[in-house]
Amino acid sequence: xxxxxxxxxxxxxxxxxxxxxxxxxxxxxxxxxxxxxxxxxxxxxxxxxxxxxxxxxxxxxxxxxxxxxxxxxxxxxxxxxxxxxxxxxxxxxxxxxxxxxxxxxxxxxxxxxxxxxxxxxxxxxxxxxxxxxxxxxxxxxxxxxxxxxxxxxxxxxxxxxxxxxxxxxxxxxxxxxxxxxxxxxxxxxxxxxxxxxxxxxxxxxxxxxxxxxxxxxxxxxxxxxxxxxxxxxxxxxxxxxxxxxxxxxxxxxxxxxxxxxxxxxxxxxxxxxxx
Amino acid sequence: xxxxxxxxxxxxxxxxxxxxxxxxxxxxxxxxxxxxxxxxxxxxxxxxxxxxxxxxxxxxxxxxxxxxxxxxxxxxxxxxxxxxxxxxxxxxxxxxxxxxxxxxxxxxxxxxxxxxxxxxxxxxxxxxxxxxxxxxxxxxxxxxxxxxxxxxxxxxxxxxxxxxxxxxxxxxxxxxxxxxxxxxxxxxxxxxxxxxxxxxxxxxxxxxxxxxxxxxxxxxxxxxxxxxxxxxxxxxxxxxxxxxxxxxxxxxxxxxxxxxxxxxxxxxxxxxxxxxxxxxxxxxxxxxxxxxxxxxxxxxxxxxxxxxxxxxxxxxxxx
Numbered sequence: 001x002x003x004x005x006x007x008x009x010x011x012x013x014x015x016x017x018x019x020x021x022x023x024x025x026x027x028x029x030x031x032x033x034x035x036x037x038x039x040x041x042x043x044x045x046x047x048x049x050x051x052x053x054x055x056x057x058x059x060x061x062x063x064x065x066x067x068x069x070x071x072x073x074x075x076x077x078x079x080x081x082x083x084x085x086x087x088x089x090x091x092x093x094x095x096x097x098x099x100x101x102x103x104x105x106x107x108x109x110x111x112x113x114x115x116x117x118x119x120x121x122x123x124x125x126x127x128x129x130x131x132x133x134x135x136x137x138x139x140x141x142x143x144x145x146x147x148x149x150x151x152x153x154x155x156x157x158x159x160x161x162x163x164x165x166x167x168x169x170x171x172x173x174x175x176x177x178x179x180x181x182x183x184x185x186x187x188x189x190x191x192x193x194x195x196x197x198x199x200x201x202x203x204x205x206x207x208x209x210x211x212x213x214x215x216x217x218x219x220x221x222x223x224x225x226x227x228x229x230x231x232x233x234x235x236x237x238x239x240x241x242x243x244x245x246x247x248x249x250x251x252x253x254x255x256x257x258x259x260x261x262x263x264x265x266x267x268x269x270x271x272x273x274x275x
Numbered sequence: 276x277x278x279x280x281x282x283x284x285x286x287x288x289x290x291x292x293x294x295x296x297x298x299x300x301x302x303x304x305x306x307x308x309x310x311x312x313x314x315x316x317x318x319x320x321x322x323x324x325x326x327x328x329x330x331x332x333x334x335x336x337x338x339x340x341x342x343x344x345x346x347x348x349x350x351x352x353x354x355x356x357x358x359x360x361x362x363x364x365x366x367x368x369x370x371x372x373x374x375x376x377x378x379x380x381x382x383x384x385x386x387x388x389x390x391x392x393x394x395x396x397x398x399x400x401x402x403x404x405x406x407x408x409x410x411x412x413x414x415x416x417x418x419x420x421x422x423x424x425x426x427x428x429x430x431x432x433x434x435x436x437x438x439x440x441x442x443x444x445x446x447x448x449x450x451x452x453x454x455x456x457x458x459x460x461x462x463x464x465x466x467x468x469x470x471x472x473x474x475x476x477x478x479x480x481x482x483x484x485x486x487x488x489x490x491x492x493x494x495x496x497x498x499x500x501x502x503x504x505x506x507x508x509x510x511x512x513x514x515x516x517x518x519x520x521x522x523x524x525x526x527x528x529x530x531x532x533x534x535x536x537x538x539x540x541x542x543x544x545x546x547x548x549x550x551x552x553x554x555x556x557x558x559x560x561x562x563x564x565x566x567x568x569x570x571x572x573x574x575x576x577x578x579x580x581x582x583x584x585x586x587x588x589x590x591x592x593x594x
Contacts, residue, residue, distance in 0.1 A: 175362035178329050181349040182356045183376030183421065193375070197366045 031250035039244040049251035058235070058252070062259065065231040068146060068221075069214035072153035076161040076210045077203065079154070084165035084202075085195070094170075101162050109156060113223050116152055117143060120224070144226030152220040157213060161206040168202030169195070204267060212260050232256050280305040280461050281326065281354075281429050286335030286345075288321055295321040297485040298335070303429065303463055303478075308455050310464045310472040313482035314508070319465045322482070323431050326463065327356045340428050350379075355422035356431045360438055361414050363406040369393070369417050370402040376425045392424040395454070411439050412447065419454070429461045436471060448475055469509045473497065481505045503592045512590075513562035519590035525564035527552050527580050535583040538562075540574045554580060 031049055033041040052058070087097045104112060119125050120142040127139040142148060172195065180190040196203075218233030225231070232252060239249025279302035288296040296318040303309045311319040324330040326337060328349035337345040344352050355376070363372050370389060377385045393399045396416040406414055415435060422430055435451075436444045452475045455462045466472050472479050473493040480490040481504070489501040500506035506519045513520045531537070538554040541561065550568045555561045564582065566574075574580060 173360075173362065175358050175360065176364060178327075178349070179356070179358060179362040179364070180375070181329075182327060182354075183425065184350045184379040185375070186350055186379075189379055193379075194364060198364075 027250045027253060030247055031254050033247050035245050035247050039246060041246055049247045050255075052248060053251060053255055061230055061235055062232055062255070064146075064229070065215055065233070065256075066259070068149055068153070068229075068231065069211050069217075072150050072157065072214045073161075073207050073211040075150065075154045076158050077207065080158060080161035080165055080206065081196075081199075081203075084162050084169050087162075087166050088169035088172075098163075098166065101159050104159070110219060112156070113152055113220055116148070116155065117223060120148055120151075143224060144228060146225065146229050148224040149217075149221045149229050149231075152224045153214045153217060156220065157210040160209040160213075164205040164209065165199065165202045168199045172198055208264060208267065212264070215260055216256055278305045279303055280340055281463065282336075282338040283322070283326075284336045284338070286322070286325060286332045286337060288318075288325060288330060288332050294485050296325070296332075299482075299485075299487050301480055301487060301490065303461060306459055306461055307477040308452065308462045308464065308475055310466060310476040310479045311482055312466055312469060312472040312479050312508075315467055317482040318485040319467075319482050320433060323356070323433055323463065323465050326429070327354060327431055328352050353425075353428045354431055355425055355427040356433065357415075357418045357422055357435045359433045359435070361406075361418040361435075363414055363417055363421075365406055368403050368405055369398060369409070372406065372417055373402075373421050373424055376421065380425065388424055392420045395423070395458070396420045412443050415439065415447065419451075423454075423458060423460065427460065429463055432462060432464045434466055435464075436466070436468075444471075451475065473509070481508060483508070500590060501592075506590055506592065511563060515556065515560055515562060516558075517591075519592070520562070520584055520588060521590075522551070522563045522565035524584050524588035525562065525566075526583050527554070527564050527566050527574060528583070529578075529580060531581045532583050535581040538580055538582050540576050540578040540580055542576050543574050545573070550574070552580075554582065556582070 030041050032045050032047070034044060034046055034048075036042045083101075087094055087101070090097055117124070121127070122139040122141075122143070124143070126142065127136070130136045131139065176194055176198065177190050180194045181187070185193060216233045217231060218237050221229050221231040221234055222237075225234075233256075236249050236253045236256070239245045239252060243249075281301075281303040283299050283301040286296060286299045287294065299318070299322055301322075311322060313319050321330060325332050325345070326339075328344075328347060328351075332345055335345070336343055339352065339354065364375065367375065370393075373389050373392060374385055377388060382388065389402075390399070393402055396419055398413065398416055398420065401409065401413065406417065409417065415438070418435070436447055439447060448471060451462075464472070464475065476493055478490060479493055479496050480487045481496055482488065483502075483504045489496055489505045491499075496505055497509050500509065500519075503519070506512050511522050513522065513525065528535070536556055538556045540552055540554050542553045544551040544553075545568065548568060550566050550573065552564045552566055552574045553561060554564065562582070
């Protein structure tokens with residue numbers, strides 16, 4: 001019986017070993033090697049790639065990545081919570097609304113990001129309409145800044161926040177909200193004292209699902225942020241492509257992973273204390 | 276009905292497919308233990324929810340302590356509910372649950388009020404436990420404490436014993452009745468269990484299909500039921516010649532008497548001090564008699580017997 005159980009995880013374990021553990025090991029080894037003249041890596045082993053990361057320039061990039069991911073996560077939470085609450089209380093229409101939430105996944109993320117460029121750029125739809133209505137004279141600078149990146153991230157990752165929130169809210173016993181009102185709590189007190197605390201597993205799961213990919217994003221920041229908003233994802237990408245500094249790119253991605261892991265572990269520890 | 280703390284006047288509630296409650300009129304006397312008794316789906320829980328404020332009546336009025344409350348939200352009504360599964364807040368301790376209402380209503384002296392109510396329900400030592408760490412009986416007492424600490428005009432209890440195991444249920448009945456007497460708060464108790472209603476209540480309103488069929492003391496509704504439904508819902512009932520007869524009203528003897536009817540025993544069940552004797556009359560009607568087992572030879576299946584009863588024990592109904 002136990003052997004059979006092990007068989008069940010065999011496919012997933014194999015795939016993870018081949019596609020995650022092995023590449024991770026390669027990245028780790030590369031990060032400790034010396035840069036080759038035309039890309040690639042050479043001997044000898046060194047820690048120099050990691051010491052280079054101490055440069056304030058890279059510190060600023062890492063810091064910017066963290067706050068943009070944090071702001072995007074917070075905005076997702078603020079937008080997703082009322083939406084998830086609405087869907088959880090929609091009775092038989094729940095499934096319709098849920099499919100609308102995941103509808104954007106039917107189109108490639110890249111295409112959807114290009115669509116945002118079309119909307120936001122100086123000659124884009126929004127600026128053109130506003131100009132033709134004579135509401136503005138010069139086009140609003142809506143593209144190629146941190147705001148555009150945050151907008152793109154919120155748009156792209158909103159469903160990842162909605163779904164776990166919905167899952168916890170939907171399971172919440174409606175009698176608890178009734179009990180709260182019965183004991184004299186006004187609706188917003190019930191929300192703050194009962195619904196949100198009981199939804200914390202969903203809030204935590206959704207925040208992790210949004211924050212981690214936002215931290216490592218590079219398509220959104222590349223297309224919507226332009227050259228001004230370099231995030232750590234773009235740094236890694238540059239090192240492996242134009243800069244041809246694979247060991248440093250590997251070190252940067254290890255650093256990114258370390259930051260993400262540290263934040264996750266601290267969030268989880270706090271979560272366990274609550275339970 | 277003298278001093279009614281809670282009054283329902285012609286209250287009706289329709290749901291999409293059916294009338295849940297139709298034209299219910301009730302008066303709950305101050306300080307009484309009042310039960311709404313009926314089978315599931317009879318509208319008793321909907322009635323309770325309208326009093327608590329979770330449902331709005333389509334018609335009729337609800338008056339609490341002299342003022343009309345049927346349009347007020349739950350948090351503005353001075354009634355509190357003990358929910359069927361208690362609905363304790365799982366993220367709060369026992370103390371947190373009990374304090375919840377006091378904090379929302381901004382009461383003073385929270386500490387001492389919580390302490391005294393926890394003492395009352397014998398939970399003083401468990402105030403820092405989480406609900407998940409409590410037994411079913413303890414959870415029920417937390418639910419009671421959480422409501423009683425607010426001194427509601429009426430405490431609404433929605434089948435609060437149904438989640439307990441049967442052993443505990445009988446014990447809690449006595450405790451609950453005792454608690455009600457001590458705190459002097461009016462209890463409105465919803466149940467489908469006639470034994471619960473009979474043993475605890477000062478007054479019982481028997482509900483069926485959305486209407487109140489009869490309101491009275493336990494003895495009145497049992498001994499003088501107004502409708503066939505009330506007669507058969509409370510206790511066992513035999514139907515002979517369209518008259519209702521309680522099993523304890525039937526006498527069984529081996530010799531014929533005045534106005535007795537011959538019958539044949541089909542089965543008998545020994546229950547200690549009493550015995551249930553099932554017999555078939557010549558008309559083919561079968562009935563159950565409850566007789567004392569006082570040492571005589573027991574009635575056995577196949578025995579020819581004679582049944583008789585007092586005419587005054589016959590219950591007749593128009594509906």
